Amino acid sequence: MxxxxxxxxxxxxxxxxxxxxxxxxxxxxxxxxxxxxxxxxxxxxxxxxxxxxxxxxxxxxxxxxxxxxxxxxxxxxxxxxAKVHQEFAGLRCGYQDPTQLGVDRWLQMLAVEHNTACVVGCGTALTIDLIENRKHLGGYILPNLYLQRDALIQNTKGIQIPDAAFLELTPGTNTLDCVHHGILLGLVSVIEKILQQTPQPLILTGGDAPLFAQHLRDYQPIVEPDLLLKGLKRYTFTL
Incomplete structure (x- = not known):
C-alpha cells in the first residue's frame, strides 16, 4: 500500500x-x-x-x-x-474533556510501545506527557528554546542576539551564551525534575529531540523522529 x-x-x-x-x-x-x-x-x-x-x-x-x-x-x-478519544487502542486519555488535548500529543502517546513513559515533544512548544500503565496522567506545555529567546529579545532593549546553537549548559561568559545556556538549562532541568519525581522511560521526538538527548544521557533517552507518523498509522489502521 x-x-x-x-x-x-x-x-x-x-x-x-x-x-x-x-x-x-x-x-x-x-x-x-x-x-x-x-x-x-x-x-x-x-x-x-x-x-x-x-x-x-x-x-x-x-x-x-x-x-x-x-x-x-x-x-x-x-x-x-485523527481525533482524541477517551480510550483508544488501550490508551486512556487523562483529560476530562478529550477534545481539549492536542491530537498531535495524543498520537505521539499512541505510538509509544512502553506502557509507562515520559513523552517529550521538542517542537514549536515543549510538550511533556506522562503515561502510566497506558493511562495518560496529564502533562506540561512550555515555550520552546526559540520562543523564550524571542520573548527575551522583545523585552530587553539594547541586546542583539543572533541565531546561535543551544549547545552548552555551562555558565555563559557573554550575553549571547548566558541567554542560550540559561534557556536550555531551564528546559532540561524541568524534564529532569519530572523524571526524578516519576522515573520512567524517556521518549524524545520533534526537531530538537537530538539536542535534548545530548543533555539527558543519564536517563537513556529514546529519540523517535517520526513518532507522530507512527501514531497516525496506528490510529488509522485500528479504526
Missing amino acids: RNLWLDVGNTRLKYWITQDQQIVEHMAELHLQSPADLLLGLIHHLKAQELDCIGISSVLDPTNNKRMQNTLSLLGIPITF
Whole structure:
C-alpha cells in the first residue's frame, strides 16, 4: 500500500508518503494559514503517486479541516482525520474533556510501545506527557528554546542576539551564551525534575529531540523522529 500522512500544525504542514513500512517521500513547509491552498498546489503530484488512503493529524479549526478535506477529496481515496478519544487502542486519555488535548500529543502517546513513559515533544512548544500503565496522567506545555529567546529579545532593549546553537549548559561568559545556556538549562532541568519525581522511560521526538538527548544521557533517552507518523498509522489502521 502507498499512503499519504499529513501533520498540520498552526504554521507548518508536514507530509510523508509511505510504501508499505518505508518512507519514500517527506516534505515540511509553512502553510501561511492556508494549508488547503498548499495542498491544492500538490494535487497533481499526489495524483501521480497512486495513493491508497490519507491519514491526517490537524490542530486547526473545523473550517480549515473541511477545506483540506475538500481539496484532498480530488484524489478520490479514503481520508481519515485523527481525533482524541477517551480510550483508544488501550490508551486512556487523562483529560476530562478529550477534545481539549492536542491530537498531535495524543498520537505521539499512541505510538509509544512502553506502557509507562515520559513523552517529550521538542517542537514549536515543549510538550511533556506522562503515561502510566497506558493511562495518560496529564502533562506540561512550555515555550520552546526559540520562543523564550524571542520573548527575551522583545523585552530587553539594547541586546542583539543572533541565531546561535543551544549547545552548552555551562555558565555563559557573554550575553549571547548566558541567554542560550540559561534557556536550555531551564528546559532540561524541568524534564529532569519530572523524571526524578516519576522515573520512567524517556521518549524524545520533534526537531530538537537530538539536542535534548545530548543533555539527558543519564536517563537513556529514546529519540523517535517520526513518532507522530507512527501514531497516525496506528490510529488509522485500528479504526
